[in-house]
Amino acid sequence: MADVRTYTLIYVVLLVLGTGKFVFFQFPEIFPETVAIGGTIILAVIKSLLIAGFYQHLIDEPRAISYMMAVAVFMVFLLTIAAGYSIQ
Known part of the structure; x- marks a missing residue:
């Protein structure tokens, strides 16, 4: 802490x-x-x-939780790109 x-x-x-x-x-x-x-x-x-x-x-959490959060943010990024592509 x-x-x-x-x-x-x-x-x-x-x-x-x-x-x-x-x-x-x-x-x-x-x-x-x-x-x-x-x-x-x-x-x-x-x-x-x-x-x-x-x-x-998140600094104090195990690395696995940080990696899981990074993957989740990346997936949200991909969904945003896909949604933007489908709107065009």
Whole structure:
């Protein structure tokens, strides 16, 4: 179990990453739209990994549970792709 210092550090990192997403879209002369969208997706993945790892305590779980969660997320991704393909 992590201590308060770890949770505070993760909270600050999440706050900085959230601010980074805001900065991407507030300076279009520095970050074109495609770079802003790509950067936002990357930051969102990092934030979701931090939240799942520390706040949902997946860091302390056995590796088999983490692998099972990764497979489930991958399957949801595949279903989303298939649904998008069938709509076209």
